[in-house]
Amino acid sequence: DAKTTQPPSMDCAEGRAANLPCNHSTISGNEYVYWYRQIHSQGPQYIIHGLKNNETNEMASLIITEDRKSSTLILPHATLRDTAVYYCIVRGDNTDKLIFGTGTRLQVFP
Amino acid sequence: DAGITQSPRYKITETGRQVTLMCHQTWSHSYMFWYRQDLGHGLRLIYYSAAADITDKGEVPDGYVVSRSKTENFPLTLESATRSQTSVYFCASKNRGGNQPQHFGDGTRLSIL
Numbered sequence: 001d002a003k004t005t006q007p008p009s010m011d012c013a014e015g016r017a018a019n020l021p022c023n024h025s026t027i028s029g030n031e032y033v034y035w036y037r038q039i040h041s042q043g044p045q046y047i048i049h050g051l052k053n054n055e056t057n058e059m060a061s062l063i064i065t066e067d068r069k070s071s072t073l074i075l076p077h078a079t080l081r082d083t084a085v086y087y088c089i090v091r092g093d094n095t096d097k098l099i100f101g102t103g104t105r106l107q108v109f110p
Numbered sequence: 111d112a113g114i115t116q117s118p119r120y121k122i123t124e125t126g127r128q129v130t131l132m133c134h135q136t137w138s139h140s141y142m143f144w145y146r147q148d149l150g151h152g153l154r155l156i157y158y159s160a161a162a163d164i165t166d167k168g169e170v171p172d173g174y175v176v177s178r179s180k181t182e183n184f185p186l187t188l189e190s191a192t193r194s195q196t197s198v199y200f201c202a203s204k205n206r207g208g209n210q211p212q213h214f215g216d217g218t219r220l221s222i223l
Contacts, residue, residue: 046213049209
């Protein structure tokens with residue numbers, strides 16, 4: 001599976017959009033981009049995933065660049081409850097394993 | 111919507127004891143997984159199962175035993191617990207299909223004295 005690179009930490013004001021970047025320059029054609037988050041002491045929570053098209057659900061939007069070498073998770077109106085570690089993971093459809101990196105620690109402040 | 115539940119949530123035991131962590135899912139997902147999470151290592155895969163009676167090793171399987179006699183249950187056993195197995199353990203499940211996401215339980219915090 002391709003390796004991902006994320007900034008170790010980010011801040012965001014409550015009510016503003018949080019844009020979390022992820023670099024996956026070695027991604028291959030059958031690999032999906034997944035985003036999870038982990039709020040302190042809880043299990044990782046699935047947010048969204050995509051292959052090449054942009055995706056949106058009730059939690060977030062996922063923007064994948066045309067060359068698929070990077071992506072951005074967007075939380076449109078961040079709240080204090082969105083404070084968590086966010087993981088960007090690349091996984092091919094020929095494997096069932098997720099490899100978690102160190103993620104981005106997002107701090108939402110009032 | 112019960113989803114995936116782990117028990118116990120907290121466990122303290124002594125070295126050399128056997129301890130079993132339980133994982134139960136109500137989605138009838140084919141796949142189930144066990145991870146451990148330690149400071150400085152993130153989440154690491156211990157074992158996984160593609161279906162009942164099918165299990166396979168992950169990244170850090172030594173010292174652990176799993177079984178899957180029923181689709182909904184995937185217990186993890188430490189046959190002789192060691193201090194290095196003190197960790198937070200997460201169970202996850204996912205449906206069949208290449209791009210289906212995994213869904214995680216709330217974890218078991220295990221301390222081995």
